[in-house]
Amino acid sequence: MTDDLVLRRQVCFALYAASRALTDVYRPVLDGFGLTYPQYLVLLVLWERDARDSGRDAQAREADGLTVSELGAALRLDSGTLSPLLKRLEAAGLVVRRRSVRDERRVEVGLTAEGRALRDRMDDVPTGVARATGLTADELFALRDTLNRVTETIHRQKEQ
Amino acid sequence: MTDDLVLRRQVCFALYAASRALTDVYRPVLDGFGLTYPQYLVLLVLWERDARDSGRDAQAREADGLTVSELGAALRLDSGTLSPLLKRLEAAGLVVRRRSVRDERRVEVGLTAEGRALRDRMDDVPTGVARATGLTADELFALRDTLNRVTETIHRQKEQ
DNA sequence: GACATAAAGGTTGTGCACAATTTAATTGGA
DNA sequence: TCCAATTAAATTGTGCACAACCTTTATGTC
Numbered sequence: 001m002t003d004d005l006v007l008r009r010q011v012c013f014a015l016y017a018a019s020r021a022l023t024d025v026y027r028p029v030l031d032g033f034g035l036t037y038p039q040y041l042v043l044l045v046l047w048e049r050d051a052r053d054s055g056r057d058a059q060a061r062e063a064d065g066l067t068v069s070e071l072g073a074a075l076r077l078d079s080g081t082l083s084p085l086l087k088r089l090e091a092a093g094l095v096v097r098r099r100s101v102r103d104e105r106r107v108e109v110g111l112t113a114e115g116r117a118l119r120d121r122m123d124d125v126p127t128g129v130a131r132a133t134g135l136t137a138d139e140l141f142a143l144r145d146t147l148n149r150v151t152e153t154i155h156r157q158k159e160q
Numbered sequence: 161m162t163d164d165l166v167l168r169r170q171v172c173f174a175l176y177a178a179s180r181a182l183t184d185v186y187r188p189v190l191d192g193f194g195l196t197y198p199q200y201l202v203l204l205v206l207w208e209r210d211a212r213d214s215g216r217d218a219q220a221r222e223a224d225g226l227t228v229s230e231l232g233a234a235l236r237l238d239s240g241t242l243s244p245l246l247k248r249l250e251a252a253g254l255v256v257r258r259r260s261v262r263d264e265r266r267v268e269v270g271l272t273a274e275g276r277a278l279r280d281r282m283d284d285v286p287t288g289v290a291r292a293t294g295l296t297a298d299e300l301f302a303l304r305d306t307l308n309r310v311t312e313t314i315h316r317q318k319e320q
Numbered sequence: 321g322a323c324a325t326a327a328a329g330g331t332t333g334t335g336c337a338c339a340a341t342t343t344a345a346t347t348g349g350a
Numbered sequence: 351t352c353c354a355a356t357t358a359a360a361t362t363g364t365g366c367a368c369a370a371c372c373t374t375t376a377t378g379t380c
Contacts, residue, residue, distance in 0.1 A: 010286060011293070011300050012182050013201060014307035017236060019179040020337080021314040022172050027338090038366060041173060068329060076177060079329045081367055088365085105328040105375045126170060133171070134313030139306065140171050146295070146303050147174035153294035154181040180367080187368090198336060228359060239359050241337055248335085265345045265358040 015147075025132045029125055033118065038077070039089055040122075045074045046095065046111050047119045065110030067100070076155075094118065185292045189285055193278065198237070199249055200282075205234045206255065206271050207279045225270030227260070236315075254278065 023037050030040055049066055066074075068082050075082075086109055089095045094115035100106035130140055183197050190200055209226055226234075228242050235242075246269055249255045254275035260266035290300055 009304075010204070011304045011307075012186065012197075012286070012289060013204075014304045014311070015175065015179040015182055016197075016201075018307040018311045019175040020236065021311045022175055023337095024318070025314055026172065036365065037172075037176075041176075044170070044173075069327090076180065077366090078368070080331080080369080081365095083330055085366075103328085103376070107329065126172070129172060132314055132317065133310045134317075135306070135310065143303075143306050143310075144169075144171045144174045146299065147171075147178040150293045150295060150303075151174070151178045151181045154185055154292055157292060157294075158184070183367095196335065229357090237336090238338070240339080240361080241335095243360055245336075263346070263358085267359065 022129065022133065025129050026125075029128065033122060034092060038075075038081075038085060040125075041075055042071060042082075042085065042089065043094065043111075043115065043118065045071055046109065046115070050111055050116060050119075065096075065108045067106045067108055069106075071109060089115075182289065182293065185289050186285075189288065193282060194252060198235075198241070198245060200285075201235055202231060202242075202245065202249065202269075203254065203271075203275065203278065205231055206269065206275070210271055210276060210279075225256075225268045227266045227268055229266075231269060249275075 026037050026040070030037060033040075035043070046066065068079055068086070071086075072078055072082055086095065086097055090097055093112055096110050096112055097107050098110075100108050130137075133140065135143065186197050186200070190197060193200075195203070206226065228239055228246065231246075232238055232242055246255065246257055250257055253272055256270050256272055257267050258270075260268050293300065295303065
């Protein structure tokens with residue numbers, strides 16, 4: 001490989017390269033489930049909310065999912081990215097989209113039974129990917145915290 | 161913002177989010193130069209090579225640039241990404257592309273005078289972006305090294 | 321109630337990423 | 351020498367990201 005010194009000095013390139021490399025590790029795994037990485041992230045958010053609502057019956061859980069805006073806030077993606085992505089998840093039978101009755105501007109996204117069932121089948125996906133990084137658990141935690149701090153800092157600055 | 165615990169626990173999401181956040185910082189700056197972030201990365205590689213060849217006259221430097229494959233190895237991008245990107249850089253007058261005389265399969269990419277001059281004008285871009293992360297210099301170095309290590313580990317595994 | 325303003329989501333257009341295929345040029349034997 | 355295998359780049363198709371714009375619905379003010 002070309003050992004480009006300028007590139008290796010840049011944190012931003014390191015982030016860009018590492019992000020793509022880790023997605024490369026996810027790709028074949030997610031491909032087995034017919035998912036892309038951003039689609040998997042959307043499901044993670046929906047699963048999280050679903051677990052919080054687990055005391056309620058299935059009907060009610062499907063009835064009020066997250067809105068597109070709420071998903072966008074969690075993933076920092078706008079409707080231009082999410083709208084077509086959610087359509088594909090719906091076509092795959094994993095989520096349902098439906099206009100809110102209370103506010104018809106909103107679209108609520110909920111899990112189908114199939115989408116909910118997928119969670120268990122994908123339970124060990126993150127562990128396998130974490131192993132591929134070659135980092136120890138402590139290094140992974142430290143890395144994650146530093147990265148989250150960078151992201152928070154940048155977004156806080158942008159809001160001012 | 162929705163504080164999604166599952167997402168925040170995932171290193172991969174942290175990488176994905178931080179990478180996009182930092183690109184967001186670059187975007188308005190690069191926009192002032194009419195560049196996208198991947199285009200800027202290509203120029204970084206070309207500038208690096210150009211500096212190594214600085215003893216030679218301009219004609220010779222333009223004559224043997226990097227091939228598309230060499231650029232791809234440095235950035236880990238394939239011709240499917242680079243071909244159209246390089247065409248846009250050529251249309252912008254920053255690089256020239258020309259079939260190698262010795263091996264007509266290869267396409268050599270070199271800087272134009274304008275592309276070379278851009279380097280000086282963009283000298284302080286990385287410093288400004290680094291400041292936006294809110295990390296100290298030491299933290300930035302450590303982060304970069306960890307990320308490069310992750311990337312290397314993943315790519316080494318894939319080659320086996 | 322009428323109307324300006326804002327909010328939510330969709331659409332369009334551009335530019336990556338990446339897989340898969342294609343075309344052309346080179347290389348390495350038999 | 352001929353020709354199969356390889357290599358380099360381009361092309362095609364799909365799916366993000368993101369900016370800019372549009373449509374519909376809700377809200378606030380008079």
